[in-house]
Amino acid sequence: MPPSSSTIISAAMLAIGDELLSGRTKDKNIGHLADVLTMSGIDLNEVRIVPDEEPAIVEALNALRERYDYVFTSGGIGPTHDDITADAVSVAFGLPCEHDAEAMRLLGDMYRVREMEFTDARKRMARMPRGAKHITNPVSVAPGFIVENVYVMAGVPQVFQAMLDNVMPSLRTGSRILSQAVSSPFGEGDIGTPLSLVQKAHPETSIGSYPKYDGQRFSTEIVVRARDASALDAAAQDVASMIATITREKAARSA
């Protein structure tokens, strides 16, 4: 849908899985979702990671879905006993969790074609809260699902990404946050005070400062963000002028 000029659409992510908290798996879905939402004009405002435990999932999901326009979950929708996301989402919404007829048909057809047994474990992947809408899974067929503003997707990154691609066109989007980056060869200590003055002079922008350390010294990437392009340009120009001034001053001092 086309964005209206001042709409702000908010989102949260709930990543589900013991393996993310034990360090066994390094999450790749949070950063990907952040990239895709930012490009689309949806603001990712909060992320939580919880274990495969129903009370933890239910509590986090209910907190997030009340507060944000969209909630995206990853993980826990496979065929094994530790995949409890469908049950937990059902509990959160007070809905029965049952084998969805259309999902049973899709999965049954696939396993028939592949001459594989449609085991009870595989049938678990057809379970979802009653009335949930499907999210198509072009990688491995077993669908994700949507209940109200909650989008339940797989944890395997290839499947998560494919499901996300399928839902993005249906989401309401706001005005995109535009950004411009200005590199500073100086550390934050050199630029902190003048940069805070630039921020004060451009209150409709958000100026972030990201230190980098190469093992020897710090430099800084300054990122100006705004929904309005001219406000963005003006602030970014002031940041660039500020860097130029500091460069001149340092040169004069060492001359």
Added chain:
Amino acid sequence: MPPSSSTIISAAMLAIGDELLSGRTKDKNIGHLADVLTMSGIDLNEVRIVPDEEPAIVEALNALRERYDYVFTSGGIGPTHDDITADAVSVAFGLPCEHDAEAMRLLGDMYRVREMEFTDARKRMARMPRGAKHITNPVSVAPGFIVENVYVMAGVPQVFQAMLDNVMPSLRTGSRILSQAVSSPFGEGDIGTPLSLVQKAHPETSIGSYPKYDGQRFSTEIVVRARDASALDAAAQDVASMIATITREKAARSA
């Protein structure tokens, strides 16, 4: 401190930073903390990522510090205007946020030696809640700090990791969760039902199943976790037997 045999020590992480939610920066600290805590016998039970906004930081921090033995934060303790973690932590604890005398001395000495100006921005890095203990920063001197059970550390991974190394020896640790991995050439659909029986037979273990997708087909890494070594061995052996049985059955069927 030495672990007592049945102690469970819990922890949460609060990663702070707009850049993590915009996708600009891909977090590296969560996975590192998860690895280090797991190896040390501390259970990471929850992670939240929030933006550089005081109410969001305060709310998340107060929720987490009530619930878990330790809370580790990353980000927002640098010298620029968007570094507001010290202020937010002070608000959460109802403490004044002020320039710490010892931190001012450490930073002042460093900039004197380097013949660099100790700017107001750099002085911001000496601010912390009154009475906070320092976390030594061997990379760039500006300390992290500890208030009660909250450990406030830098967002730059090299600094976060160095600070974490410095605090780990002082933490209470519980009995480590041991783990054994068993590789399965079969997808979760093949192993889900028998695996749930193995899990039921070994209730004192936690058996996780992690699908992998190589672009063609799924395989599974099965990870058995337990605090007791003999319980772990018994469950892992049953998992391995289960895989062997499925292998034989498949061979017999295709023979």
